[in-house]
Amino acid sequence: MQQQSESPAIAENVEHRLYRKVVYRIIPFIFVCYVLNYIDRVNVSFAKLQFQGDLHLSDASYGLGVGLFYVGYILFEVPSNLVLQKVGARKTITRIMCLWGLASMAMAFVSSPLQFYLARILLGAAEAGFFPGVILYLTLWFPNRMRGRIMSLFVLAIAVSGMVGGPTSGLIMQHLEGFLGFRNWQWLFLIEGVLPVLMGIAALFVLNDRPRDAKWLSEREKDLLVANLSVEGRIDSRSGLQAFLYALRKPMLWIATFGYFSVTWAGMVLNFWAPTIIQRAGVTNFLHIGLLSAVPYAVGAAGMLVLCYSSDRWLERRWHFFAAVASAGCAAIAIAHAAGDSTLSIACLAVLAVGYLSAIALFWTIPTGFLSEAESAGCIAFISSAGQIGSLIAPVLFGYVSERTGNLTLGACLVALVLFSGGCAVLSLKTSAK
Template structure:
């Protein structure tokens, strides 16, 4: 199965080797991210019924949905440093098992305060998963193929939207009242359990790095390690960072963090509120809402892979981040402007999801080309941390704006403006360069 495009590889042998690695690792990592993202965004469906049961206002929901990211951000950089120390296999498994238990325990919330507490615990439990996998991919894939690898991993977001919406709607509509449990309680229980099982499977499926991969021949292992060593040497020769302090002092790291902040804020702002927005467009029934919510993510799944492949093939990064971000901003404005016309509004939401997710996939191909060693672990963690603060700020801001103005379209305009800021910062990035041979300078 050829997951990676032929363009950009120096030989057929390398193309076949890295496709073998991709076929071994990426389907499982995508599955993990689907489980992760479903556990994050199922709160959007649960809110449709849970709000009345526990007395949750829009502003309180926005605060609770976002507080997840406060705890997540506090633990993210330490988690990535720990992964680099103890190995990806054990640490990713640990993250998944703990978050699965906490996610299922969300069924016991009974008040806004308990909702806030459990969301914070869930954020702390899951901290480090996404930047950990991004760091893990740098152990296997050279810079010139990394946008494709990251975009394929981020298919988990799109697939979670495609599968999670209909599944969440079906679970809530068919299980409500069974064994005296509310529909949203069943949702948390049944969508939390797979994370525990997948965490156990991680211990058997993943290897820490190519040197520990028994399924690679010795010469294949040496080719992979040699390519990565060549890249590290080239980065060191250019003065690129490799220590913890270097990552914290890097202007590029902070710029990428700001760009990620604008993108993640938009992605989660959409994900957390999409069921509510679709319901307000006139779609009736939980199952129908689930299927309609799958449309933007389904289109995104195709688009983000094409954008990632084109970025690797052309070697260009700057416009492959800024361009989709601007398309996403246009989609948000379109949806908000034509909020009373469901078809056009849904088209706008689809463009928004495609643009923001595609831009984020290419963005995370960049840190590994600027950093190595401890600096890569810390820098990727920091970029993800700052980005996920947007996951707190924007869901809360959306809830506050909705409650203050009664105009959901205003929320979309705010997200569009922020996405434009991120695109402009990307266009000012001095070190995006072009992927050539082994290095993206």
């Protein structure tokens, strides 16, 4: 009897040690890759401080260039994830990272608005599939009950990219002007583009496609990982394309897609306008702008970890998500009224960061809770690509409205409206994760 009472505790301890082993093996590498991904995606917000004049870009033109990134991104998301399902994450992530690194480096040589637009489209096409590919990859290793924490560790890379990328970009912009005949913004793209190429090559040697492929796991450990996923009923015999087309009939998929669409509007403000907001609040030194832009991400990371821990503890997703987007919407409105006050502006950006990062991490626990493994490949990419339509139109509308009105108020109200609508949409979902 004593042996029987100890067995569950022993089994739980074995499982805990196993997943800690898996986390230490996979998450740090994926984490660094996503840090580089986000830095290369948003470093244009720092380059803008200098190249806007060199390329003769208006705020609306800059917003268009930011948004055009998502044209290539949207077009290739679903095909990339369906390919990943066939060839595996290892080769897919290598291909994506090498191409986006080269595309980012090419940004250093644009000399006109048209070239800027084309380079942004190519960068988006190169990056397409990375985020949904990693989300799919994580679902092949971790059961749904762990995904709040696991997704938060992954999304934490967004915050770290802001904390590391901001000061690094500011340092490059402040000190490399004219070095070897290049402008500071050209060095920004060159330096921050070469690292993904190196990490992409390393992915071939570090990652394993599935638990069964991992030589660093014992047969017993592989069996336990696969069994935990099988219990959820996520594995089916349909092809990825068949399952994806069938899943498109589910209203829940479309509602979830709109929820993700709303989150990208908060990301647009934080990732592409934060340096400009800080600069317009009276900070002129590039390095200081970079250092101050790291503060919202640091606060956002702490808030996200707390909210995601709460979500896993209570196994509740939808209301936690709503709280995140609602706080982000309120912060967006507050930012518009904090113009000219650097301290208040940064505080509002911090609240926005908490809401945005939490919403990203929490959101992906919701569709992965009602999709099977076969459905997940195409559907995760579909949600990501369709949701990124927000990233395509939001900066264009925000930049246009800001230029026409001379302030951020109307644009911020539009962002808040979309966020509240997305939060209400997700509340209407009924999933296994509540």
